[in-house]
Amino acid sequence: MTRGADSEVGRLRTVMLHRPGPELGRLTPRNNDQLLFDGIPWLGRAQEEHDAFAQALRDRDVEVLYLVDLLVETLSDPEARASIIDGTTASLRLGDGLRDHLRRVMTDLAPDVLAHTLTAGLRNDEVKSFRSIVTSLLPREDFLIEPLPNLLFTRDSSVWLRGHVAVTSLAMPARARETQLTGLIYEHHPRFADVPRVHGAHLEHVEGGDVLLMAPGTIAVGVGERTTPAGFERFARQSLTDGLAHTVLAVPIAQERATMHLDTIVTMVDVDTVVMYPNMADTLRAHAVTLEGDQLVVAPERSFFTAAAEAMGIETLHQIDTGLDPVTAEREQWDDGNNTLAIGPRLAVAYERNVQTNARLEEHGIEVVAISGSELGSGRGGPRCMSCPMERD
Incomplete structure (x- = not known):
């Protein structure tokens, strides 16, 4: 087994989480907007929900590491x-x-x-x-x-690739120090002493929620409010030059109130299947970026599904819509209906409140591990946002 990951759905072995702590108790009506929370969560209940999330992973033989312990x-x-x-x-x-x-x-x-x-x-x-x-x-x-209540979303401050870890650069000032802590851990903790690092907190903005490992050799990166075109360019060049990918997809994200990162729009639940916010399915586009010599080659814009399937070497990238009608889809999108964390192929963690999305997943043969998230979701993030996979088969 190689440390790191080259897909979203390989069997999850090790994950880094952050259990909500005193930093979440620092939120007040005066600062919650500045600190990017829609409300003020009940800390005790958020901890109970998070403990249940962590236990659900342990029950399926996933090693859980905590950011603060590290x-x-x-x-x-x-x-x-x-x-x-x-x-x-x-x-x-x-x-x-x-x-x-x-x-x-x-x-x-x-x-x-x-x-x-x-x-x-x-x-x-x-x-x-x-x-x-x-x-x-x-x-x-x-x-x-400043307190760091968004540490809960460990996906954003680092991304594990095949044998490498990318320390990201967060765009929002309220979150800038998160990557300082994550970068410190990867640089000085003995467990990660031999892991090569790419990117860094001091470079152009790239956030982990925008990075999807579609398949070995294929990475999709959302480009919008949080990951800038310049950040994408540097990340793509590093990934292609280091042989971590043969194709990196640039996916422009039209900003809506309920979309922030690429993983708020689409996530993977099987090697050829994604769960998708249907209101954006027809408009999601991508440029395939490859490397020839030392030059990045940018292909013309195409449908995301067409470009991704071609790069992944599959005939069709199947999609499971998060709702049967636009209103349901929009409501469950707000509640992170498609921000699923794959533990393995066709096995995913999702918030229990997204009843219709979970029913759609199960209809398509995806086993859903449903967790409570009434308080955890107040920061606008689901199971994928709250987890940083460090090792997958």
Whole structure:
């Protein structure tokens, strides 16, 4: 078995999750929009739902790793600690005096306490032993270090390819520090010491929710609000040059309220089958990008399904619609009806509330592992968003 993945549906062996923690409790009516949540989730219930999700994976022989556990282990390395403290306190809004104070305090924290500060953030009124012009003039409730409630969606900050891991670059300012933490883990944790890395948090924007491993050698990347054309270009060149793909599909995404990443529109449930938001099926297009010598060759735009099937070497890429009518499809799209996580071919995790979508999947022979997500879904993400597959058959 090769570490990493070259498809969306190979048997899942290892996955990284993030159990909702104190950072989710930092959401308020004042900051939830800025931190990209539609509402304020009930933390206790969100944790129960997430624990059930993790257990459903373990019950099917999937190794579950937790991001914060890996981070705490990583922070035992002095070099890793110094690097992340410098990066976290680099904000110009802190001022020199407060920045130096925070660096001194954070340097002396135990790894688990430091991990808590890095993920849950630090408010101005929580700084008790130091006052400066900055702390005096900033509102007491302002965060000096912003919380990271979107860590829940581990898919976005890294993508595992065949034998490689891509650390992504998140477009929204509220999420920028997530890739700093993920990148730190991959650079300093001994479990990943020998894994080659591609892309990086400092490069053009690419988000993991836009990257679909359609088949060995074929990667589809959504290009829109979160992944930029420049980000796609660099990611495609790296993937093709390193032999991680022979074709990378650029898939323009028309932005709607209920679409953000490519995996909010289409995900895979079998080697030749996707679950699809039908309201966009006829308009989803793709450019096939290949490499000739050192030049990227961009094919004319075609139907996504035609371009994908050709690149995958199959006759037809079958689709299962998420709803029988446009209204149902739109409603279940809002509830992440097609943001499924494949545990293996024809075996997928989905939110239980998407009754019609799940019924459609089962009609087509897909076994659905239904999980509760009433609180988890408030950040607009489903099982695929909440999981980073690290190893698949």
